[in-house]
Amino acid sequence: MAEKKPDKKPEPKRKNGVNVDALLAAREALKKAPQAAKFNWRAACKWQNGTHSRTKVKGFHGLMEEQNHKTEFSFDADHPEIFASEDLGATPVEYVLVGLASCLTAGVAAVAQNRGIQLRSVESQLEGKMDIRGILGIDSDVRNGYDDIKVTFKIDADASKKEIEALVAQSQKRSAVYDVITNPVNVTVEVA
Amino acid sequence: MAEKKPDKKPEPKRKNGVNVDALLAAREALKKAPQAAKFNWRAACKWQNGTHSRTKVKGFHGLMEEQNHKTEFSFDADHPEIFASEDLGATPVEYVLVGLASCLTAGVAAVAQNRGIQLRSVESQLEGKMDIRGILGIDSDVRNGYDDIKVTFKIDADASKKEIEALVAQSQKRSAVYDVITNPVNVTVEVA
Numbered sequence: 128m129a130e131k132k133p134d135k136k137p138e139p140k141r142k143n144g145v146n147v148d149a150l151l152a153a154r155e156a157l158k159k160a161p162q163a164a165k166f167n168w169r170a171a172c173k174w175q176n177g178t179h180s181r182t183k184v185k186g187f188h189g190l191m192e193e194q195n196h197k198t199e200f201s202f203d204a205d206h207p208e209i210f211a212s213e214d215l216g217a218t219p220v221e222y223v224l225v226g227l228a229s230c231l232t233a234g235v236a237a238v239a240q241n242r243g244i245q246l247r248s249v250e251s252q253l254e255g256k257m258d259i260r261g262i263l264g265i266d267s268d269v270r271n272g273y274d275d276i277k278v279t280f281k282i283d284a285d286a287s288k289k290e291i292e293a294l295v296a297q298s299q300k301r302s303a304v305y306d307v308i309t310n311p312v313n314v315t316v317e318v319a
Numbered sequence: 320m321a322e323k324k325p326d327k328k329p330e331p332k333r334k335n336g337v338n339v340d341a342l343l344a345a346r347e348a349l350k351k352a353p354q355a356a357k358f359n360w361r362a363a364c365k366w367q368n369g370t371h372s373r374t375k376v377k378g379f380h381g382l383m384e385e386q387n388h389k390t391e392f393s394f395d396a397d398h399p400e401i402f403a404s405e406d407l408g409a410t411p412v413e414y415v416l417v418g419l420a421s422c423l424t425a426g427v428a429a430v431a432q433n434r435g436i437q438l439r440s441v442e443s444q445l446e447g448k449m450d451i452r453g454i455l456g457i458d459s460d461v462r463n464g465y466d467d468i469k470v471t472f473k474i475d476a477d478a479s480k481k482e483i484e485a486l487v488a489q490s491q492k493r494s495a496v497y498d499v500i501t502n503p504v505n506v507t508v509e510v511a
Contacts, residue, residue, distance in 0.1 A: 144369030149403030154455045164452045168412050168465075172420035174441035177336030180424040182417045184409045189451070190401060197400070200409040204421030208389065209382060211341030217376045217392040219422035219496045220360050225374045226414030228364035229396030231508065232372040233411065249366035259381070260356045262493050263346045272498030273360075278508045292510050299508050301454050304411045306464035308504045316423065316470045316491050318484050 141285075145240040163190045178206040179215045220273065224253045226304045231278060234298030244294065245285040252279045276308065333477075337432040355382045370398040371407045412465065416445045418496045423470060426490030436486065437477040444471045468500065 157164045166189040172182040185199040203216030217225070228251055239246050255276040261269040282291050299305050349356045358381040364374040377391040395408030409417070420443055431438050447468040453461040474483050491497050 144371070146369075146403035150455070153402070154457055157452055157455060158457050161450075161452060164450050164455075164457070166449045166451055168410065168416060168447045168449060170413060170416035170420050170445045172417075172424050172443045172445070174424050174428060174438065176428075177338075178425035178428055179336070180421045180441075182420045184413045184417065187399075187413075194399065194401060196409070197406045200413075202394075202409075202414075202417045202421075204417065204425070206425060207379075207386065209386060210345070211338035214389045216421075217388070217394075218360065219418045219425065220499070221362060221376045221379075221392075222394075222414050222418030222421065223496055223499055224360060224362035225364075225376065225394045225396065226411045226418065227506070228362050228374045229372045229394075229408075229414065230411035232364050232366050233370035233396070233398060236366060236368075236370055246366065249372075251364045253362045253364070255360045257358045257360060257495065258353075258356050259358055260349055260353060261498075262495050263342070263349060263356075264493060265346055265350050265356070270498055270502070271493055272495045272502070273504045276504060276506045278506065279511050280509065281511045288510070295508060295510055301456060301463055303449065303454050303464045304415055305506060305508075306453075306462055307412070307415055307500055309506050310462070310464070311502055312465045312468060312500045314419070314468045314470065314497060314501050316487060316497075317472065318480070318487050319471050319473045 141240055141243050141245045143236050143240040143244075143246050145237045147237065147240045150237065151241075165189070175203075175215075178204075178210070178212045180204050220255065220257060223273075223308065224255055224276070227276065227278065227302075227308060228253050230302045230304035231280075231295070231298050234302050235280070235282070235294050238294050238297045238301075239284065239286075242290075242294070244290060247283040247285070248281075249284075250281045252281075253277070273308075333432055333435050333437045335428050335432040335436075335438050337429045339429065339432045342429065343433075357381070367395075367407075370402070370404045372396050412447065412449060415465075415500065416447055416468070419468065419470065419494075419500060420445050422494045422496035423472075423487070423490050426494050427472070427474070427486055430486050430489045430493075431476065431478075434482075434486070436482060439475040439477070440473075441476075442473045444473075445469070465500075
């Protein structure tokens with residue numbers, strides 16, 4: 128209804144640090160080259176002692192060639208002292224929360240950028256409920272993993288509550304880790 | 320068939336660094352106190368810039384009280400440069416592989432200890448296939464997350480190939496993260 132004011136200054140670009148133009152260009156390019164969209168993500172784990180392990184992440188495959196992170200990332204995992212372990216790293220199930228939190232957060236930033244919403248802060252608290260009678264083999268009706276995970280976002284942005292909720296919903300809709308956790312993935316475990 | 324030799328020295332305890340006695344005692348205790356087996360694992364994430372976030376892990380709830388790791392663990396996550404990001408951390412989907420690798424590896428150590436098998440080395444390679452046309456919204460038939468994850472263990476232990484395969488199978492059977500990835504988990508995402 129409002130007429131465009133020709134003398135109005137162009138809206139300043141939102142600065143969320145996400146290069147949405149590059150992502151939209153990639154989307155166009157991969158529409159025509161589906162083979163390039165096939166990625167392999169990798170990790171290499173070495174047992175240290177007890178329940179302590181170290182997992183390294185460096186190379187992956189995508190865009191039809193081998194790729195590398197700028198640096199190698201290394202992650203120690205362990206069980207806590209109340210499980211009679213040394214607590215030399217986060218627990219494996221906490222790493223799953225890290226993956227979920229970071230995936231949804233990156234999505235919020237990307238969607239905000241695409242929708243012209245300036246983010247000021249994005250924080251989230253995650254809580255996963257787990258009954259450890261499952262992993263201890265006490266009751267076969269109790270699952271090993273999480274029963275339920277709750278993610279609570281607190282977002283300060285140049286947008287209404289409704290727009291912020293829509294941001295989070297769209298991030299969830301396109302989140303790789305949310306999909307992995309909420310839907311079954313085929314996992315094969317072999318001994319070489 | 321072989322008769323027990325009464326003068327045979329007691330078998331030396333295997334040293335895998337897992338306190339199996341404590342775990343078995345916990346199993347007995349939690350059989351009688353199911354409430355103590357209810358754990359909440361937590362993570363707190365803060366957006367940094369672009370697709371870069373930092374997630375911290377410190378407190379959790381279990382054995383009917385608040386617990387803390389000895390130290391706070393902090394994890395940077397980001398997207399790689401080929402996604403027009405700064406590659407300041409592992410990707411969210413790689414964190415899922417870290418969780419899976421470390422969960423199965425801790426399980427292998429615990430089961431080996433329980434079965435009296437001495438481990439010398441446990442290594443694993445993980446590869447997760449993902450078609451990024453899903454997260455880019457190119458094709459709604461392509462899922463966002465992994466299609467398929469393959470874990471390959473290389474284990475050097477005082478045991479036969481068959482015993483080693485049985486170790487890995489038992490670890491898989493009791494793995495929390497394997498369960499989370501292969502079976503659906505209910506995840507709620509809210510904006511506070």
